[in-house]
Amino acid sequence: MSIAVDRVPAGPGPEIPPPAGQRHGQEGLVRMTALPPVATMGTALHSTGHDLLERLRPGRVFMMGDNPALPRMPQRPSLADFFRLRLEPFTARHMLHSARRAREQGLDETVVLACLLHDIAVGGLLRSHHGHWGAQMVEPYVTEEVAWAIRQHEILRFFPDPAVGYDYPEAYRTFFGARYSPPDHVREAYRHVRAHRWYMTARLVTLNDLYTFDSDEDIDVGEFEDVIGRHFRQPEQGLGFDGSPVAHMWRTMIWPNNFL
Structure with a gap:
């Protein structure tokens, strides 16, 4: 399966902190990541555009912004x-x-x-x-x-x-x-x-x-x-x-x- 799901708590629960000075605007939604085609073509992990769109439904979005599974980068990274x-x-x-x-x-x-x-x-x-x-x-x-x-x-x-x-x-x-x-x-x-x-x-x-x-x-x-x-x-x-x-x-x- 080519999509991993990161669950951002909804409602009054804790949220993943947004980047400094901005919000990613996806709080309270299930955020999905899609592997790039260049990394998956010719493998069982590959998904077509249709496969990806089929996973969309109310309350689910594709990830934009910080992934909480990764360390936060500073504002001016070296x-x-x-x-x-x-x-x-x-x-x-x-x-x-x-x-x-x-x-x-x-x-x-x-x-x-x-x-x-x-x-x-x-x-x-x-x-x-x-x-x-x-x-x-x-x-x-x-x-x-x-x-x-x-x-x-x-x-x-x-x-x-x-x-x-x-x-x-x-x-x-x-x-x-x-x-x-x-x-x-x-x-x-x-x-x-x-x-x-x-x-x-x-x-x-x-x-x-x-x-x-x-x-x-x-x-x-x-x-x-x-x-x-x-x-x-x-x-x-x-x-x-x-x-x-x-x-x-x-x-x-x-x-x-x-x-x-």
């Missing part, structure tokens, strides 16, 4: 807020460990920041083409080189480079099968990336993009507060509210269950 309150914890730890590894090797902070952000789309938005989505999300706030490295690490992960000690990930054999081969458009993209002046920046991301780490080890984005402060242009209005071309992507992570 990058650190997304790490702590929205990104899937496994992926957030993975990126933090990647950034820590890069810093321990004494790599440039350009690489450290790219490692810190390389899978941000996986953790909060989409897996498919995650490097491209992630690069687009952060492009207004980082240097062109950092965004490029995030975008292209997605391509480089599939291609070994013995000269720098990078092998095809053993994890990919498990994820995709031992005989998997990337499609032609990925191979063509690799040829362009390999010849680019920033190739090594993206390659260093893949060298630190490891799938093995101690998930119980205490690590927090605050460890990279200095790097973020120097190299991430945090908007004063908060991510999602600065009017940038990608603000909608951050708002999607703030309110991932909005029907529209």
Whole structure:
């Protein structure tokens, strides 16, 4: 079933607190969330528009605004807020460990920041083409080189480079099968990336993009507060509210269950 129901108490009972300074206008109603088609097509979870509309009836609405099942985001969310309150914890730890590894090797902070952000789309938005989505999300706030490295690490992960000690990930054999081969458009993209002046920046991301780490080890984005402060242009209005071309992507992570 593709719809989860969050029950907001009706009548005199307690209500889910609205966002600061506004009310979601759905108090006292059963609020339903609908999974996006891009996440469900080809699966048993997929619902058509007709399926969704059949669930509407008096007292039931599709969710808009805060989902009480998620932590409340601050009014002007920072990058650190997304790490702590929205990104899937496994992926957030993975990126933090990647950034820590890069810093321990004494790599440039350009690489450290790219490692810190390389899978941000996986953790909060989409897996498919995650490097491209992630690069687009952060492009207004980082240097062109950092965004490029995030975008292209997605391509480089599939291609070994013995000269720098990078092998095809053993994890990919498990994820995709031992005989998997990337499609032609990925191979063509690799040829362009390999010849680019920033190739090594993206390659260093893949060298630190490891799938093995101690998930119980205490690590927090605050460890990279200095790097973020120097190299991430945090908007004063908060991510999602600065009017940038990608603000909608951050708002999607703030309110991932909005029907529209």
